[in-house]
Amino acid sequence: MHTTRPEILSVITITQAMLQPGGTEEIRLLAESCGYRVLADLVVRVRSGLPGSGKLAELAEIRESSGCDFFILAHDLAPSRKRTFENTVGCPVMTRTELILEIFARRARTSIARQQVELARLEYLLPRLEGGYAHLAASQGGSGFRGPGETQIELDRRRIKNRISLLRRRLATVRTSRREQRKKREQKAPLVALCGYTNAGKTTLMNRLAHAHLLAEDRLFATLDPTVREIHNPHGRAILLTDTVGFIRDIPHTLVEAFASTLEEITRADLVLIIFDSADENADVQLAVVESVLDDIGASGLPRLYCANKADKADTPLPASSGRSPLVPVSALTGKGIPELVWTMHSMLAQHISMDQAGSVV
Ligand SMILES: Nc1nc2c(ncn2[C@@H]2O[C@H](COP(=O)(O)OP(=O)(O)OP(=O)(O)O)[C@@H](O)[C@H]2O)c(=O)[nH]1
Numbered sequence: 001m002h003t004t005r006p007e008i009l010s011v012i013t014i015t016q017a018m019l020q021p022g023g024t025e026e027i028r029l030l031a032e033s034c035g036y037r038v039l040a041d042l043v044v045r046v047r048s049g050l051p052g053s054g055k056l057a058e059l060a061e062i063r064e065s066s067g068c069d070f071f072i073l074a075h076d077l078a079p080s081r082k083r084t085f086e087n088t089v090g091c092p093v094m095t096r097t098e099l100i101l102e103i104f105a106r107r108a109r110t111s112i113a114r115q116q117v118e119l120a121r122l123e124y125l126l127p128r129l130e131g132g133y134a135h136l137a138a139s140q141g142g143s144g145f146r147g148p149g150e151t152q153i154e155l156d157r158r159r160i161k162n163r164i165s166l167l168r169r170r171l172a173t174v175r176t177s178r179r180e181q182r183k184k185r186e187q188k189a190p191l192v193a194l195c196g197y198t199n200a201g202k203t204t205l206m207n208r209l210a211h212a213h214l215l216a217e218d219r220l221f222a223t224l225d226p227t228v229r230e231i232h233n234p235h236g237r238a239i240l241l242t243d244t245v246g247f248i249r250d251i252p253h254t255l256v257e258a259f260a261s262t263l264e265e266i267t268r269a270d271l272v273l274i275i276f277d278s279a280d281e282n283a284d285v286q287l288a289v290v291e292s293v294l295d296d297i298g299a300s301g302l303p304r305l306y307c308a309n310k311a312d313k314a315d316t317p318l319p320a321s322s323g324r325s326p327l328v329p330v331s332a333l334t335g336k337g338i339p340e341l342v343w344t345m346h347s348m349l350a351q352h353i354s355m356d357q358a359g360s361v362v
C-alpha cells in the first residue's frame, strides 16, 4: 500500500552581511524548527533589504542548481521589495517574521494558542493583501488563514476584519478569565515567572523544580501556553511557578499583541526568573533582548533573579554575567546548582513579600 509522507521542503537561508552576531545560526535553527531542510546558509550584502541585481541573478542560478523550494531571509522586507526579490529569483521568499509566525502556527496545540496565532497571522496579512500575499498564506502550509486569489481582495479583507474582531473578542474573554484565575492564585501563594530566550531551558528547569513532565525539546518555541505548577519550600510553604512562551529578538509585533494574556502572566509575578543559556556565545545579546521585552511588557520593575543555565556545557564560567545579579549558575539537565537556586528564590521572595506586606508568607 502506498502511504504519502508529508513533504519536507528544502530551503536556503540568506543572512544580511553585518547582521548581529549569531544571525546565521539563528535563522537556520528557526528554519529547522519549522521542519524545513536547510540546504545552505548564504551571507549576502543587501541595501534596503534587497541584494544587488548581480547577486539576485546569482541567487536565481543557485535556486535552479540546488532545487530549493524557497529562500528564507533573516530579515524583514517591504512587500514591494519582496515581490521584486521573488520575481527575480523565481521562487517564494519567506521573511523572518513570516517564518516565526509559521513556527507558531505549527506549534499551537491548544485552542487558545491557535486563536492567538491566527490573530497574529491575520493582523500581519491584512495590510499586505493588496500586495499579493494571499497566495503565500495559502502555499506555505501550517494552520493559518488560507487566502483566496487577489481578485477577491475586498471580500477577503472584509472576511479577515470580521474574523479579527471575533478573535479579539474571544481572546479578551480569555484575558479576563486568566485574570480571575490569577487573583485566586495570588491569594494562595507567591508567583515566580520563568522567562527567557527561546530554547534557554525554561521548561526543563520547570520540570526539574516541580517534578513535572512538560514538553522540553531542542527546538525554538516548544512552549506556547503558560503552565503553572506548585512547589513547596522546606517549611512547606507553596510557591507557584509559571513557564511561558520564549522570547526572540525582533519578536513580531502582532505576536506580542496576540499573546498579551500569556505575557501578562509575567507582569503579575512576585519574582521573575530570567533563564539564559550560559553556554551560548550569544548569551549576552539574548539577555539584552529578554530584558528589553520585559521592559516593553511592563515587567521591568519586578524583582529578578538570573539563572545561568546549561552550566554543564559552558566552557568558561558565566560569560554573560556582566553586571547582572543576583545570579545562580545551574544545570536544569543534571540538577547542578538547583538547591542554591531554590534557596535564593525563597529568600528573595521572603524579603520582597515581607517588604510588600506586613507578615511574611514564605
Ligand atoms: N546541556 C544542557 N541542555 C539543557 C539544559 N537545560 C535544557 N537543555 C536542553 O535545551 C533544549 C531546550 O530546552 P527547553 O526546556 O525546551 O527550553 P525552553 O526555554 O523551554 O524553550 P522554548 O519553550 O522553546 O522557548 C532541550 O534540548 C533541553 O534538553 C541544561 O542545563 N544543560
Ligand SMILES: [Mg+2]
Pocket: 202, 203, 204, 215, 216, 222, 223, 244
Ligand atoms: Mg519551553
